[in-house]
Amino acid sequence: MSRFILSIEEAFDRGADSVGGKSWGLARLDRYGFKIPKTLALTNALYLEVIEAALPESLLKDLKSQPDDLSLIEKTHELLLTSELPKTFISELEASLSAHELQNADLAVRSSAVGEDGASASFAGQHQSVLSVTGTDELILAVKQCFASLWTPSAVAYRQHMGFDILGVSMAITLCEMVGGKEHSKAPIKAGVAFTADPVTGRRDIMVVEAVTGLADALVNGQVQGYRYEIFRNDLSASPVENGPLNNGQLEFLANQLSRLHWTLGDGDTAYDTEWVFEGDDLYFVQARPVTVLPHLTLPKLVSDPVIWSNANFKEVLAEIPCPMSWSVIESAIPEMLHMIPNCTGYQTPKGLHTIKRIKGRCYANLSELQWLWYDGYGQSPDDSNKNLGGHQPAIALPEQESLFVKLKRIWRGIRVMLLISGADKKLENASAAIFARVRSFRKHDLTEWNEEELTDSLWRWMADTEAFMPDFAKGANYCGIKLFLFEQQVRKLKSEAYQKLAYALLSGGGQMDSAEHAISLRTISEVARNDPKAKDILESKDLPVEVGDSAFETALRDYLDLYGHRGVGELDMRYPRWSEAPRFLFEQIKFLMNQEKEPSGRSAVDHDLKQMLDALPVRQRKALIAAAEQARAGMALRERVKSAIVALMEPARRLVMEKGRRMALEGRIQAADDLCWITFQEFSALVEGTWSGKGLCELIESRNLKHDQWAKETVANVYTEEPGQKPVQQIVERLTGTELLGFGAFPGQYQGTARVLTSPDKEQGMMQGDIMVAPFTDPSWTPLFLRAGALVMEIGGAMSHGVIVARELGLPTVVNIPGALEWVEDGEFLEVDGSLGRITKKAA
Structure with a gap:
């Protein structure tokens, strides 16, 4: 491996700290099978050697102490322009150009500073690129121009503004064959930029493409306006553009490639800014970098408020760290489900809101948005929303005064919700029963006898059916919520708090x-x-x-x-x-x-x-x-049945994916069938449709496994707050002390017993009959352990949480929503659980 010049494969191994952001982005594209032009990476070692020889020590000291001195910056710029490049480098350059058949090619010589095109700083427009460079002499001059561009007043000011040491950024170089150059064919050239989220509005449900005929230099430099296409991420359909440069085939292929790029490079969490070129129908990417800042798109009332991110009862619904294949569905399905009822009842939520996100691999919901949505739409107070969801998030502030018209609109939307779910119980029961019957029938198939087309066609049908059923799941959850709300209205009419607590026993059994x-x-x-x-x-x-x-x-x-x-x-x-x-x-x-x-x-x-x-x-x-209790029980049963139907739909999808994985493992393309769970459905689609050769597949799987293991070792908070434009900040929870804690009493009754602290259902070996189960949360896989429990304590939980619903059905005294309970309770301690008072107490054995 050369000290100064690397192939693109070597650049990936060396990393961004050596080859800079631009070369690293191209190396990642190449690694995972995106087409890029022939590329060489010049490491920052060349720049460091040049400045050591060209810049006096006294000048470096003066720059350090006087970073705003324009004369010093100009002097540095001139010295780099007139510097000599090492002879060893020139020899390596000539050999590398010949080895890669680039000695007569038109090359783009592009700055690739260390730190450039990164997640926190783009350096966009700060450093120079030189196009259509041919031959060693022109290359040497272009390299020095890129080095010198690090020392302009604007580039230095940018580094200072972004918190970089003035001497702490070094320059690497990308040598990239120009698509459409003299060594290429003379096929029509179309080019442009593309973003995997809207950089102007912050919408995350669309990808934005700007395209021109010919090369995109003038577009990138802001000299011309390109044709704008909006591509919807859910189905990759595009908005029509009259007389646009891209034909339907090109637009479809670009959309598919951008969708995969969004997940492969950004894991679906980070939007990407790309530059691309079509030579005929061959698509090349010539740049890919993270979008450093997206506008904070939210509901109008919340524009200046911090975002409250909470795992609430998502922690019990989803796996702690969803695999990439699951997250690629969840990331869009949950927001659509949460917004379905408002959008159907006249409360139109802005498109592309950032409703959920991952923090260290875990799913968090934007509770600021949801609390305001449910209050502004239907009058549900933030406190009641938190009670239903569980979690430890604070309540948002509400306006002190509102007009009668606003209140009347809420009442009207509430009526529309009631009309929407009227008769939903029978429809949802029938739809769920049909799903269970189809799944049972599907189990009879021997998938090893199916051909590839049958496998993939069936998979897409099951996934489409799952997506189509999500609105029914939303209706089931809302049906349950409304029936519980009506029951609680009856409970609040009882004359004493003791009676109100005791009334929840009516929700048991049935x-x-x-x-x-x-x-x-x-x-x-x-x-x-x-x-x-x-x-x-x-x-x-x-x-x-x-x-x-x-x-x-x-x-x-x-x-x-x-x-x-x-x-x-x-x-x-x-x-x-x-x-x-x-x-x-x-x-x-x-x-x-x-x-x-x-x-x-x-x-x-x-x-x-x-x-x-x-x-x-x-x-x-x-x-x-x-009567209200019977209706509430029926609502909870319906919610759980519809959720069970969603889970049932996933069984055939998993079987089909595992069969495809088994075949790929036999072919040596992956190591095990379930390796496919470490890629997204967008990436899986590209594999089966042939738009991705599978280059880098095993490496992608390995890197995601490593990231998952790293996330699993990290601790997370249940709640984070995020100021607009800032990173989420963990909410500090004070360490619990004393012998008594209060939470939400979910089912009445007192019980004393030995505490068994469990972090997952498969760690139940020490739990005996009658023990008190202390858990972070529960999902249906925990339910068999409820048969052993005398009482239940959970860190997370609300009125509609799975654990609460099942505990009520089984009649277990239950207290939930106690942050830090797993640390406060020691395994084997003797506890008293009072579900009537929402209290747990440490007792002497």
């Missing part, structure tokens, strides 16, 4: 709660297993037998997996197997339950108090409260 039923059914299976000799052998195997027989246990297990086999740990993430694939966790729960006596009721005191309260109420009030 059955038909999918997330609870799949746990309760395990107890029935365990009773069957006690009396079936075959059960022990199957349960010890930790895997499903190739053929399931007709014994009582095998029949019960087959029926269970037929109903609930689509569920599993991390069930909304493509990376995790379903219980129908990997039943080990279920087998462990069944083995545990086989050795336990039938669970005690534990509810007699609550039931007695509840009966007394109901008997004391006037008949009309009692009937209204009971």
Whole structure:
């Protein structure tokens, strides 16, 4: 490897600190199969050697102490222009040009300063590029011009403004063959710039292309106006442009490449600014750099307010760190789902809002936006929004006065919501049942017999069906929320706070709660297993037998997996197997339950108090409260069933992806089938459609695995605040002390027992029957452990959280939304949980 001149592959290995931002961007493009022109990278070692020889030590000291002295800057600029380049470099240059067949080519000599084109500073327009350079002599002059451009008043001022040491930025150089130059064909040239988000408005749902006929120098320099195309990221459709330079095929191909680039280089989190050239129908990228600052697009009321980022109950819905394939769906699906009801009821949210984002790999929601959206749209207070979602985020400030017209509009939108979900329960039940039936039918297929086209076509159909069902999921969640709201209105009419707390016991029982039923059914299976000799052998195997027989246990297990086999740990993430694939966790729960006596009721005191309260109420009030509770239970059951349907839709998609991965592993293109979960659906689409050869696929998978492992080691806060244009700042939570904590009492009743602190459901080995389960949050994969628990404590949770809904169904005293509970409680401590008061207390054993 040369000291001064590197191939683009060597530039990737050397890194941005050696070859600068521009060469590093091109090296990354090449690494992952994007087409770039022939390129060589000159390292910053050349610049450092030149300034050591050309600039006196006294001048360097003066620049350090007087960075604003224009005469010193001008002197430095002139000395670099007239400097001599090392003879060893000139020899290497001639050899490298010959080796890469560039000795007679038209070259672009472009500055590539260390720190340039980075995530925090672009240096856009600060440094010089020289085009159409041919031959060694012209190259030497162009290199010195790029070196000298580091020392202009504007470039020095930019470095100071961005916080760089005046001498701390060194210059590397990119030598890039010009597309359309004399060594290229004479195919028509079209060129331009493209952004994977709108740099003017901040919209994140579109990509913006500006295109011209011919090379784009004048466009980049702001001398001409290009034709503007807007490409929608969800389906890559483009806004029509009359007489635009790009034909339909070129625009479609560019859109696909930009979509992949957004994910491959920016991981979907960072928007990219690119320059590109079409030579005929061959697309070349000649630059790619992160967009350093996007405008803060938000709701008008929140423009000057800090953003509150919270994981709220997203922490329990999603895997802690979603894999790239899952995140590429979540990133757009969740905002669309959250905005669906407002957009359908006359409250039009601005397009392209930054509703969710990743912080250290975890999903956070913009709670400032959601609190204002639900208040301004429907009058729900920020405190009530936080209660429903869970999480520890603060409430936003509200206006002191509002007009009657504003209030009336909220009432009208509320009526439209009621009309929208009127009759939704039956429709959603039928739609969910149809999904479950289709998934069960799909399990019968042997995918190894399908050809490639059948696999991919089926995958896209299932993904389209999942997307189409998301509005139904939103309706189910809102249906549940409204029924709970109406129940709470009845609860607030009760005369005492004690009665109000006790009334939540009415939400317990009733059955038909999918997330609870799949746990309760395990107890029935365990009773069957006690009396079936075959059960022990199957349960010890930790895997499903190739053929399931007709014994009582095998029949019960087959029926269970037929109903609930689509569920599993991390069930909304493509990376995790379903219980129908990997039943080990279920087998462990069944083995545990086989050795336990039938669970005690534990509810007699609550039931007695509840009966007394109901008997004391006037008949009309009692009937209204009971009816509202029945409706709320039905709403919660519907929400859980619709969520189960979403999970079910993912089972066929995962099976199809795994089959494609199995074949690719056999071909040696990846190491294991589930490696495909480390690429996004946009990248997967490019692979199967042939717009990506797969160059760099294994390296991309490896780098994302490493990033995931790094994220997993990092601790995160539940809430961050972000001032516009700044990085998120962690909300500091004081260390908990004392013997008593207060949270949200989600289900009444008192219980004393041994605390078992669990960080994930597969760490349950020490949890015994009757222990108090202390968890960060729960999703449906935790539900079998609820059968062991005498009470539940969670760090995160709200009125509509999964853990709260299931705990109510099972009648477990529950306290949630206590930040730091896992640190405050020591495993094995004796606790009292009072779900009526929302209190947990450390007790002497």
